[in-house]
Amino acid sequence: DADVTQTPRNRITKTGKRIMLECSQTKGHDRMYWYRQDPGLGLRLIYYSFDVKDINKGEISDGYSVSRQAQAKFSLSLESAIPNQTALYFCATSLTSGGTDTQYFGPGTRLTVL
Amino acid sequence: RKEVEQDPGPFNVPEGATVAFNCTYSNSASQSFFWYRQDCRKEPKLLMSVYSSGNEDGRFTAQLNRASQYISLLIRDSKLSDSATYLCVVMTGGFKTIFGAGTRLFVKA
Numbered sequence: 001d002a003d004v005t006q007t008p009r010n011r012i013t014k015t016g017k018r019i020m021l022e023c024s025q026t027k028g029h030d031r032m033y034w035y036r037q038d039p040g041l042g043l044r045l046i047y048y049s050f051d052v053k054d055i056n057k058g059e060i061s062d063g064y065s066v067s068r069q070a071q072a073k074f075s076l077s078l079e080s081a082i083p084n085q086t087a088l089y090f091c092a093t094s095l096t097s098g099g100t101d102t103q104y105f106g107p108g109t110r111l112t113v114l
Numbered sequence: 115r116k117e118v119e120q121d122p123g124p125f126n127v128p129e130g131a132t133v134a135f136n137c138t139y140s141n142s143a144s145q146s147f148f149w150y151r152q153d154c155r156k157e158p159k160l161l162m163s164v165y166s167s168g169n170e171d172g173r174f175t176a177q178l179n180r181a182s183q184y185i186s187l188l189i190r191d192s193k194l195s196d197s198a199t200y201l202c203v204v205m206t207g208g209f210k211t212i213f214g215a216g217t218r219l220f221v222k223a
Contacts, residue, residue, distance in 0.1 A: 035213075040122070042201065042215035043158070090157060101146060101205055105157035 003027045004106040006091050012112045019078045021109050023091030031094045032074040033103065034058075034066060036087040043090065049074055050096070081113040115140055117212045118204050124218040131192045135217045137202030138184045146205035147178055149187050151198045152216065158201055161187075192221045 004025045013019055030051050035043040045058030047066040055066060067075045078085055088110050092103040120137045127133050147164035164176040164185050175188040189196055202214035
């Protein structure tokens with residue numbers, strides 16, 4: 001079984017709809033992240049959370065919100081989806097440790113906003 | 115200027131060739147460095163961390179040059195299965211992680 005799972009894997013929606021992407025992990029990691037990936041731009045950080053009570057904006061948080069329901073669950077919401085939010089979304093986790101921050105990624109959610 | 119820059123490629127090489135990728139970073143306070151591999155439409159996966167003294171893992175060698183602010187990845191004896199996108203990753207301040215846009219490698223028979 002995968003350590004980091006994302007649902008749904010693919011989603012097509014219309015402009016203005018509310019969408020939630022979910023991420024779960026069984027790695028026991030405390031840190032969780034949401035990224036989006038666009039061709040030629042690499043991965044860009046949307047939000048990150050260092051524990052259940054800690055939520056922080058990343059590089060491109062406008063138009064997104066998150067919820068850390070438990071240490072193992074981190075959800076990303078698009079309150080009113082727009083076409084330029086069409087992208088591949090990845091959740092990642094890492095463990096707080098001395099000096100390193102290897103991140104482990106989920107399989108991704110491909111979101112298309114029409 | 116992007117914080118982390120990579121040559122997007124693609125690099126097209128024959129099996130058995132040696133290929134090298136470079137990555138430059140702009141923040142001199144960057145502390146940790148990694149190479150990730152990403153197959154088409156899949157998630158990135160850690161290939162190797164990059165240490166100041168340089169490090170090797172089988173056919174892969176990573177180097178860090180802090181003075182010139184770049185890291186490199188050398189792949190020897192390329193295999194068809196090495197075809198992928200290689201992402202340079204730089205971490206600053208304990209949590210800020212910046213991904214490069216990636217370098218595409220195609221290894222052909």
